[in-house]
Amino acid sequence: PTPPLYTNPLTGEATDTDLSGQKPVTVVMNNIKVAMPQQGNSTADIIYEAIAEGGITRMLAVYQDPADLTTIGSVRSARDCFLDLALGHDGVFVHAGGSHYVYDTIAQLGVNDVDGVKGTNASGIFFRDPDRTPGVSYAWEHTLMADGKAMVEKLTANGLLGPHSEGYKYEMSFTEDGTPQDGQAANTITVTYSNYKNTVFQYNQDKQVYLVEQYDSPFIDGNDGSQISTTNVLVLQTDYSTMDDGYYSDVSLTSGTGYFACGGKMIPIHWEKGDHYNQLRYYTQDGKPLTLGVGKSFVCIAPTSRDVVAE
Numbered sequence: 001p002t003p004p005l006y007t008n009p010l011t012g013e014a015t016d017t018d019l020s021g022q023k024p025v026t027v028v029m030n031n032i033k034v035a036m037p038q039q040g041n042s043t044a045d046i047i048y049e050a051i052a053e054g055g056i057t058r059m060l061a062v063y064q065d066p067a068d069l070t071t072i073g074s075v076r077s078a079r080d081c082f083l084d085l086a087l088g089h090d091g092v093f094v095h096a097g098g099s100h101y102v103y104d105t106i107a108q109l110g111v112n113d114v115d116g117v118k119g120t121n122a123s124g125i126f127f128r129d130p131d132r133t134p135g136v137s138y139a140w141e142h143t144l145m146a147d148g149k150a151m152v153e154k155l156t157a158n159g160l161l162g163p164h165s166e167g168y169k170y171e172m173s174f175t176e177d178g179t180p181q182d183g184q185a186a187n188t189i190t191v192t193y194s195n196y197k198n199t200v201f202q203y204n205q206d207k208q209v210y211l212v213e214q215y216d217s218p219f220i221d222g223n224d225g226s227q228i229s230t231t232n233v234l235v236l237q238t239d240y241s242t243m244d245d246g247y248y249s250d251v252s253l254t255s256g257t258g259y260f261a262c263g264g265k266m267i268p269i270h271w272e273k274g275d276h277y278n279q280l281r282y283y284t285q286d287g288k289p290l291t292l293g294v295g296k297s298f299v300c301i302a303p304t305s306r307d308v309v310a311e
Contacts (some may be wrong), residue, residue, distance in 0.1 A: 010045035010064045010089075011231075012174025012294040019064050020170075021163050025155070026091035027146065029059040030076040033215050035142035037133065037222035040072030047228070050081050050301035051240060051249045055194025060085050066161065069148025070223055075116055075126065076141075078102045081251035081301065083111070088279040090168040092160050094151070096126070096144045099248050109276060112160060114151075116144050121160060125151050133222060170279060178232060178293025179263025186266035186310035189259075191235055191300040199300060201233050203264040210261070212298060231295025233261040234282065236271045237304040251301060253280075259308055262293040266310045 004014030010024065024045070029038055031049070041047065044061035045068075052058040060082045063069055077097035083105060086093040097117035098106070106113055116126040128143045155161035189201040189210070199219075201210035209229040212219040218227040236258040241250045255272035260282065269290055270283045280299075282290035302308065 007174075008045060008064050009170045009172065010062060011296055012172075012292070015065065022064070022066075023161060023164055024062050024064045024089050024091045025066070025069060025151065025161065026082075026086040026089060026093055027061045027063075027072050028076050028078050028082050028095040029061050029072075030074040030142055031057045031059050031214075032142070035074055035138065036215065037220045038073070039132070039145065039222040040070045040148065041219075042221035042224070042226050042228055043068035043070060044296070046297045046299060047230070048082070048085050048299045048301060049193075049199060050079075050251055051193050051197075051303070052076075052079050053242075053248045055196040057193055057197050057199075058082065062086075062089055062091060066148075066152040066156075069146075069151055071145055072148055072151075073129075073145035074138075074142050075144045075146050077117070078106075078113075079248060079251075080105055081249075081253060084253055084273070084276050085280070087111070087276045088273060089170065090164050090277075092155060094125075094146060099243075101243055101248060105276075114155065114160065116146070121155070121158060124154055171281075173289065173291045174294045175291050176294055177263060178291060179265050180260060180267040183261070183265025183267045184310060185264065186233075186261045187264050188311050189233055189235075189261055189266065190309045191302050192306040192308070193300075193302055194306075199298075201230070201261070201298070204229070205264070208263065209295065210298070228298075229296070230298040231262060231293040232297040233259075233266075234269075234271075234297060234299045235259040235261075235308050236280075236299060236301050237308070238301060240303045240305075253301075256304070258302075259310070260290055260292075261310065 046062040078095035
């Protein structure tokens, strides 16, 4: 077979158009149980999950291809770690409000964000949908959705969505079968964030992906009812503390150890990020850059104090 002309830089998958020079869109997603299901999460190329505060997690969904932007939400307020992850992708940062800390960082760095609460670059993009799931009544803070088509149109028109910043290139290598050699069995992986929250990955041999579960049920996309799946599972263990207000999580994204799973096997890894604008990099234990399997990635930013169980 002839090799594809282009590949998606975030997944290694074949694409019809060259997406490599384009900024991805990154969206802060609500992940509290009463706000489920999320919508538009199944078309994300990468999902990052981290603790926002009090043991509750939020997610950052990253979309390389604007065609994958459907109805997305519910969109929630930003934290520093999600901004840093977005900047590491040179991505458009979409959120709805934020801690005073992240607003300070946005101002200090001069980030041109898309904010559904303050209204920055947000005209015509967001809408409230309190009745999005039949029979469920959502609290107001769980109702803000983004219209993907409108987002592409508006952000392209105002120049936010377009070519990458000068000199930026996302560097990640992929291979058709990313199963790590000599990995331990990892058909079920449980990543614990807090007493309130864990995320479970169940390997599906037929589909050769991990199916994602949380809150003791499948993690689904409310747009079509499909269960979220991922080729690659990355667990980045790091130190969590609280900001000086004693409430918001302070997440260290400097460097650390963790795990990589693909194809039902798991190995220990090292990871590093550092500066706001640096991308995350993953290494095998002997210091070689990690090669991921072609497909989506789910990245768990989990406290070092909690266990990761693979069986």
